[in-house]
Amino acid sequence: MQTALLIEQILNGLQFGVMLFLMAAGLTLIFGVMGLINLAHGSLYMVGAFACATVAAATGSFWLGLVASLAAAAAAGALMEITVIRRLYERDHLDQVLATFALILVFSEGTRWIFGSIPLYLNIPPLLAGAIPLPGGSAYPLYRVAIIGVGIAVAIGLHLLITRTRLGMRIRAGESDREMIGALGVDIRTLYTVVFALGAALAGLAGAMVGALQSVQVGMGEPVLILAFVVIVIGGIGSIHGALVGALLVGLIDTLGRFLLPVALATFMGPSAAASIGASVASMLIYVFMALVLAIRPRGLFAAAG
Amino acid sequence: MKTIIAAGIVGLAMSVSGLAFAEPVKIGMITTLSGGGAGLGIDVRDAFALAMKQANNPDVTVVTEDDAMKPEIAVQIADKMIQSDKVDILTGIIWSNLAMAVVPSATGQGIIYISPNAGPSPLAGANCNANYFNVAYQNDNFHEAMGEYANKDYKKVYILAPNYPAGKDSLTGFKRFYKGELAGEVYTQLGQTDYAAEIAQIRASGADSVFFFLPGGMGIAFTKQWAQSGVDLPLMGPAFSFSQDVLPAIGDAALGVKNSASWSPDLDNEANKAFVEAFQAEYGRLPSVYAAQSYDTANLILSAMGKAGVSDKDAFKAALKEADFASVRGSFKFNTNQHPIQNIYVREVVKEGDVLTNKIIDTAFENHEDAYAKDCKM
Incomplete structure (x- = not known):
């Protein structure tokens, strides 16, 4: 086994994990603070990607598109919170799941109505188009390195926001006792809208960055949403640190599983069968891992207190 | 009158x-x-x-x-x-x-x-x-045509398809007519959107070309990531990977790619x-x-x-x-099994004005029948 290939695959796993973290951070933040299960989080990811593709196509600048994706997703998130989500905090989880599932349908059909079903074109900015050399003679796309960088920056930023700022203090207070901080004169309604918009903006950022790698199309958010839920279940619902560790674990397990399992199976069976069985087992790995985590630590690796 | x-x-x-x-x-x-x-x-x-x-x-x-x-x-x-x-x-x-x-x-x-x-x-x-x-x-047909065509230029092809019935048919069809060596064979998840792991394996495999069957959004994602990865090997596939529904989203990364189909706009x-x-x-x-x-x-x-x-x-x-x-x-x-007998062509992705589309460059099979008709007792 070549070391260069292994390094490249570990980087791929990290990049995938970081992308999942951007989705899972918003999801877990919203659950932790508001106790809300938001299935429509994937739609915000899609909004980010479409906003970026549209603005990039109109202006020719990916960077303006990226700004637009943050703004559009945050705005869509705030609007969603004020019009629909706000009415759901007091309801049980089943009502929340039903209502946010309806939002998925509204966003998907609305996007199809505006943009059509043909996927949009969005490419990476020329500045990040190259590849950087890896030890061992291989190369790794610069854009994916940039995604890892952005993910780490967001993780540090969120950590500082939550531990060092007044807003972060209120978020933590809201997680542990929401009646009390309301009684202390904090405007809970605005706080919730801000947290929701922040989570939405992170999803939109992930959508825009990944949209340049993949295809920008209706329904692109749902597969990622399922993985993001796996991440927060593994990490412990409500915990940002858990989301980071869970996301990196899921990214690495999925990528390395897809790469190593067929190789391992090929040592004792034909290459064709090994490829087919290896692919099937690799696609189950993260769910097996989630089941194991739940069996050993039912509240996740970094369960939030309470 | x-x-x-x-x-x-x-x-x-x-x-x-x-x-x-x-x-x-x-x-x-x-x-x-x-x-x-x-x-x-x-x-x-x-x-x-x-x-x-x-x-x-x-x-x-x-x-x-x-x-x-x-x-x-x-x-x-x-x-x-x-x-x-x-x-x-x-x-x-x-x-x-x-x-x-x-x-x-x-x-x-x-x-x-x-x-x-x-x-x-x-x-x-x-x-x-x-x-x-x-x-x-029959699912195998387009892939069979590309296998036949690959014999002309390539000796070590890396092949890739999603893990579902048509994906299996695809690689089976390709291998039925391709005579060279395989650099590798990979099944990906249906609906997968990130192919970085597979592209890394292709780079390391020493392949001289890549055959892939990835319809819809999967093909868009693969081709864009391929272009970004800096791996410089020829791509080929069935028409599904380069059909008119995905070409605008792939962009110029698709130019010059060979693909096989029973039909083409031209x-x-x-x-x-x-x-x-x-x-x-x-x-x-x-x-x-x-x-x-x-x-x-x-x-x-x-x-x-x-x-x-x-x-x-x-x-x-x-x-x-x-x-x-x-x-x-x-x-x-x-045919006797009520599947078509038809020509299969090799097409190339070209740009006409601003529009990416396909043009026929060769005929891989004339009046091609599928391999399963003989098992059909109707």
Whole structure:
């Protein structure tokens, strides 16, 4: 086994994990603070990607598109919170799941109505188009390195926001006792809208960055949403640190599983069968891992207190 | 005078045949109109509607529903269409796993199923059925053509397809005709969108070229990531990886790629010229290979309606089997297993003005039959 290939695959796993973290951070933040299960989080990811593709196509600048994706997703998130989500905090989880599932349908059909079903074109900015050399003679796309960088920056930023700022203090207070901080004169309604918009903006950022790698199309958010839920279940619902560790674990397990399992199976069976069985087992790995985590630590690796 | 008499006879004959077979036909179309695969289903729906509009036959009704690319939903819709809509014919399914869930049970209940796309191998061989017609292809066909074509230039191909029935058929088909060595063989998840891990393996494998079958959004993602990765190897695939529905989203990364299909927008015959022109006028975009196959499906049904009433199932199936319609693919006829015998071409992605499209550069097979027909005892 070549070391260069292994390094490249570990980087791929990290990049995938970081992308999942951007989705899972918003999801877990919203659950932790508001106790809300938001299935429509994937739609915000899609909004980010479409906003970026549209603005990039109109202006020719990916960077303006990226700004637009943050703004559009945050705005869509705030609007969603004020019009629909706000009415759901007091309801049980089943009502929340039903209502946010309806939002998925509204966003998907609305996007199809505006943009059509043909996927949009969005490419990476020329500045990040190259590849950087890896030890061992291989190369790794610069854009994916940039995604890892952005993910780490967001993780540090969120950590500082939550531990060092007044807003972060209120978020933590809201997680542990929401009646009390309301009684202390904090405007809970605005706080919730801000947290929701922040989570939405992170999803939109992930959508825009990944949209340049993949295809920008209706329904692109749902597969990622399922993985993001796996991440927060593994990490412990409500915990940002858990989301980071869970996301990196899921990214690495999925990528390395897809790469190593067929190789391992090929040592004792034909290459064709090994490829087919290896692919099937690799696609189950993260769910097996989630089941194991739940069996050993039912509240996740970094369960939030309470 | 002669022409007037001739016209009179034709008119008389038409009204007689009209009288004899003006029997209403209800067609149920189950196809993918939402989610990542929607572009394919929408082309199928639109081309079918175009053919029906051109025929303007008041005896046909079409009911359309979205299967969302999920087998369980396709089965529910099929049951509903058979039991409460009382359709005579089902059509429309894009994906082979959905076809495998719907077709055997529908044909078992005496419904005629005419496939505009999916052609899984079990339905072409031992489990063929007199109620099942495939207008598109048997799944292996396009891949077989690329395997044959790869023999010209390549000795060490890396092959890649999603892990579902058509993916298996794809790589089996490619290997049936390709004679060189394989640098590697990988099955990816259906619906996968990140191929960094696979591209890294291809880079390390020492391959001289890559054959991949990734329809819809999967192909867009793979080709873009391929272009970004800096790996400089020739790509090839079946038309599904480079069809008109995905080319605008892939962009220039697709230029020069070879792919195989039974049809291309520039295929030179009268029916095709008229079809491409009408489709562009109606919908403002170029048709894909899925649209072409669906257009043929609609015209096949219309041709059979002119010959027999649908209530006489055997006569209607015999009329379908004659395939007496002007196919946009030129020569077209059914084999013993009711799958097509047709030419398969090699196309190249080119840019015409600002539009990316495909042009035929070679013919891989003439009057190609699938490998399973001999197992079909009908």
